[in-house]
Amino acid sequence: MSEPTAESGAEQDGLVPVKPVEAELLVVTGMSGAGRSTASDALEDHGWYVVEGLPPQMLGTLAEIVSHAPRSIPKLAVVVDVRSEGLFTDIRSALSALSASGVAYRVLFLDASDDVLVRRFEQGRRPHPLQAGGRILDGIAAERELLRELRDSSDIVLDTSSYNVHGLATAITELFSETGPVTLRLNVMSFGFKYGLPVDANFVADARFIPNPHWVPQLRPHTGLDDDVRDYVFEAAGVKEFVDRYVHALEPVLDGYRTENKHYATIAVGCTGGKHRSVAVAVELSKRLAQYPRVTVTTTHRDLGRE
Incomplete structure (x- = not known):
């Protein structure tokens, strides 16, 4: 009989073998003025080792060091400026x-x-790093064109337009505070078409086919978070079927995201003002999607209270 290994002996003693630690590497980048510094601070608050201003050429070297000592730095965030x-x-x-x-x-x-970025630069009384002798908008346009390909290939695109410092820190917390990687995080967002499409939406559903509670006097002051508005929305013809089929259509997408190691997606639901129909449908979609395994769902209402 062969001698028991250290691992098998541990199992016989009732101990569970220690699972190898895998380091997480997060590259943080984006538009100037979009909140890289705030995101960096929030990540540090939740145990990430953050390196700012690292030349991209050193990214591979740093990643190799961390991969050989994952227990020392299990969560590394590198903030890269590509202007x-x-x-x-x-x-x-x-x-x-x-x-x-x-x-x-x-x-x-x-x-x-663009308008939010302009306002942030004006409030800070500083020029955009790429505007040279032109306007702030010229610098933003140049940077947006330069980063277009990188944005399109990113795992997570976070629109910070509606966030103040505290709101962005909260969003970063929801995304990255948990220990270990989460398979898939979904953000179901309601919005109003009259305020523009969310720039970070992976999918957009249009709830304007539903009769509008705005035209019902007793419902107009309420929102899609209230039971009377929700009942009105879901009693309309085709709404329950729409939600059922939309969730069913997303099933292969969720499976594909897991296979491709895509960790975050935003599903946006819009109505005219983002107050009644889209809010009620977004809440229901969140409940349904949260039932899937290895999926974390958050619900945000971008334009609720904006009118």
Whole structure:
């Protein structure tokens, strides 16, 4: 009979073998003024080791160090500034090298609408780093074009337009505070079409086919969070069927996201003002999607209270 190994002996003593620790690598980037510093502070508050201003060429070296000592730095966030053509080329090469070496990582891209970015730069009384002798909008346009490809390939695109400092910190907490990677996080967001489409939406559902509670005097002051409005919305023809079929249509998408290691998606539901129909449908969608295994769902109402 062979001698018991250390592992089998531990199992005989009732101990569970220690699971190897896998380091998490998060690359944080995005538009200037979209909140990289706030995101960095929030990540540090939740146990991430944050490196800011790292040249993209050093990303692979740092990732290799962490991968060999995951217990020392189990969660590493690297904040990368790519505001020049040279740095943009470097980060693309660095990310390609990470993929080729088998290092698992995610990219968080922070974005915001042009008008919000202009207001933030004006409030801070500082120029956009790419505006040169032009306007702030010129700098934003140049940076947005430079980062378009990186944004499109990012794992998570977070629109910070409606967030103040505290709101963004809360959003980062919801995304990254848990221990260990979560398979899939869904954000179901209600919004009003008259205020524009959410820039970070992966899917958009239109709830304007539902009769509008706005035109019912006793319902107009209420919102889709109230029972009377919810009942009115879901008693309308086709609404329950719409939700059933929409959830069913998302099932292969959720499976595909897991397979492709996509960890975050935003499902946006819109009506005219984002007060009644979209809110009620978003809440119901969240309840239904939360029943799926290995899925975490949050619900946000972008335009509720905006009118």
